[in-house]
Amino acid sequence: MRNENVCIREDANPVQISEGRRKITVAATALSQLSSLLSLAGNEVRLKILYLLDEEKELCPCDLSDMLNMTIPAVSQHLRKLKDGGMVTFRRSGQTIFYSLRHEHIKLLRPFFKLIDQTNLNPTPL
Amino acid sequence: MRNENVCIREDANPVQISEGRRKITVAATALSQLSSLLSLAGNEVRLKILYLLDEEKELCPCDLSDMLNMTIPAVSQHLRKLKDGGMVTFRRSGQTIFYSLRHEHIKLLRPFFKLIDQTNLNPTPL
């Protein structure tokens, strides 16, 4: 990519550049993990699932599909991603599987849930 | 989709189902806005940009491209998304354009930046 598309600004601060590089190098792992978490929660359907699980404590794919008005496989595939990402866990009861939040892995999302509830009382924020 | 792929569980709680439906209906706007925000920040490159802007106060596409080791257009396109999403703003100084965070639109991300900094001191959390 050199030369084309890379500007060497006359007044760029080389110290600032290498500082920036260092910072994201140091934070690389955290940034990668965080972006995974955020992109998981960044899907509207999955955010709804997380919100509903927070509200209802535990739910099965079947009930979620009714609440969200989606097919079961669609819901199931989202639940798998959430499970793989460590955000939810499940227990089996007969043929039904109840999913619930892994609160210790989700504490970062709490402010979001809180905001949603506020917003319900007091529309049009953000 | 009826019948195939939709289960009417014998022991489903109809009240819970309609409660769930109501909750996401009421929270629809907030959920939609939040998921946009999260999916914006859920891209690793954009999260790095946000983090760098938080650390350095303001940066131009050129310097960001050096720090991130990416082409300028790639960076520019991410910046546009962040701008469209209301997360960053900019000022012009000659031919250089400096981007910075719109802190009031980003306060929800502050815990994440904080976590990144903690993590730098104290590896392998989440």
Next chain:
DNA sequence: TCATTATTTAAGCAAATGCTTAAATAATAG
């Protein structure tokens, strides 16, 4: 054991995403 119910898995596909390259805009310096 067999039929039914709940869930997952897998293949197929359309839409969205994010990069690349090349061509426009914009602003400055000579």
Next chain:
DNA sequence: CTATTATTTAAGCATTTGCTTAAATAATGA
């Protein structure tokens, strides 16, 4: 005005995402 520099825009393309449908697993009850 012209050349140069910083940035944006746009087209092309490969990858990812998220749904659908159909087929597999799993557990229960007759």
